[in-house]
Amino acid sequence: MTSPAIIRFGPEDCCHGALHLPAGGQRGGFVICPPFGEEAKCAYRTLYEIADLAAARGWAVLRFDYFGTGNSSGGFDSFAPSRALEDVRAALARLRRECSGPVGALGLGLGAALALDAAQPSESAADDSIGFLILWQPLINGGEFYKLNIKRQLVRQMLTHGKARGSSEGSPADIIDLDGYALSKAAANELKAINLLDPPRTDLPPTLLLQASFTATPASDIQALAASTSPPLEAGSVICEPFWKRIGFVDTSNIFNSTLDWLDKLE
Numbered sequence: 705m706t707s708p709a710i711i712r713f714g715p716e717d718c719c720h721g722a723l724h725l726p727a728g729g730q731r732g733g734f735v736i737c738p739p740f741g742e743e744a745k746c747a748y749r750t751l752y753e754i755a756d757l758a759a760a761r762g763w764a765v766l767r768f769d770y771f772g773t774g775n776s777s778g779g780f781d782s783f784a785p786s787r788a789l790e791d792v793r794a795a796l797a798r799l800r801r802e803c804s805g806p807v808g809a810l811g812l813g814l815g816a817a818l819a820l821d822a823a824q825p826s827e828s829a830a831d832d833s834i835g836f837l838i839l840w841q842p843l844i845n846g847g848e849f850y851k852l853n854i855k856r857q858l859v860r861q862m863l864t865h866g867k868a869r870g871s872s873e874g875s876p877a878d879i880i881d882l883d884g885y886a887l888s889k890a891a892a893n894e895l896k897a898i899n900l901l902d903p904p905r906t907d908l909p910p911t912l913l914l915q916a917s918f919t920a921t922p923a924s925d926i927q928a929l930a931a932s933t934s935p936p937l938e939a940g941s942v943i944c945e946p947f948w949k950r951i952g953f954v955d956t957s958n959i960f961n962s963t964l965d966w967l968d969k970l971e
Contacts, residue, residue, distance in 0.1 A: 708724045724759040740814040901929060
């Protein structure tokens with residue numbers, strides 16, 4: 705397998721991407737929409753590996769960093785979910801230049817929520833449609849995600865300083881320190897407003913919805929998401945440690961195999 709090609713795309717080439725192209729015949733492609741913050745760092749290797757494995761099976765894959773994150777332009781306080789959604793659309797448009805087959809999106813956490821929004825019908829041209837979706841452990845409720853990160857930060861402060869100092873202490877007035885990541889208050893409000901159950905998502909392309917956990921039974925929120933969409937989705941669960949919360953080796957073979965097998969059946 706050849707090394708991925710490093711590219712820039714989007715307005716003023718603001719987004720950094722890595723393009724994994726198959727060595728032989730091509731079946732289509734997909735964009736990988738990463739999660740947010742610490743989850744993106746922990747999941748980096750896993751997302752690289754699924755891109756590499758999919759390219760070996762004939763899929764063109766584009767990994768990328770949202771504006772304000774990773775190697776893309778802008779400071780982290782420039783990140784916002786609404787801007788990240790535009791980056792997803794720009795990544796899809798860029799990948800379509802490489803593909804003759806269907807182009808889809810694979811998202812994890814916040815990335816899955818963004819991919820789902822990008823697949824919604826719009827006034828855009830028909831050739832902007834998404835051919836398929838792969839949703840790994842989607843962020844369903846942004847408010848709960850925000851609270852969890854604030855709580856984790858306060859626990860870390862207690863362990864480090866002996867007291868909880870709050871999420872804004874020492875930060876500029878319009879910046880929130882969200883577990884080590886500078887987030888504007890406007891972006892924080894966007895994050896907290898995410899709710900994949902309301903309004904229900906409609907007219908979805910073929911979609912794989914996967915939970916990765918220690919149980920084979922999908923959690924209630926995953927099941928609720930599956931039931932709320934049109935057409936209804938089948939929620940699956942694979943036995944796998946939450947690799948987006950771990951630094952170190954995690955056996956992700958189950959989620960890889962489920963995803964690649966599903967892709968094989970698309971044709």
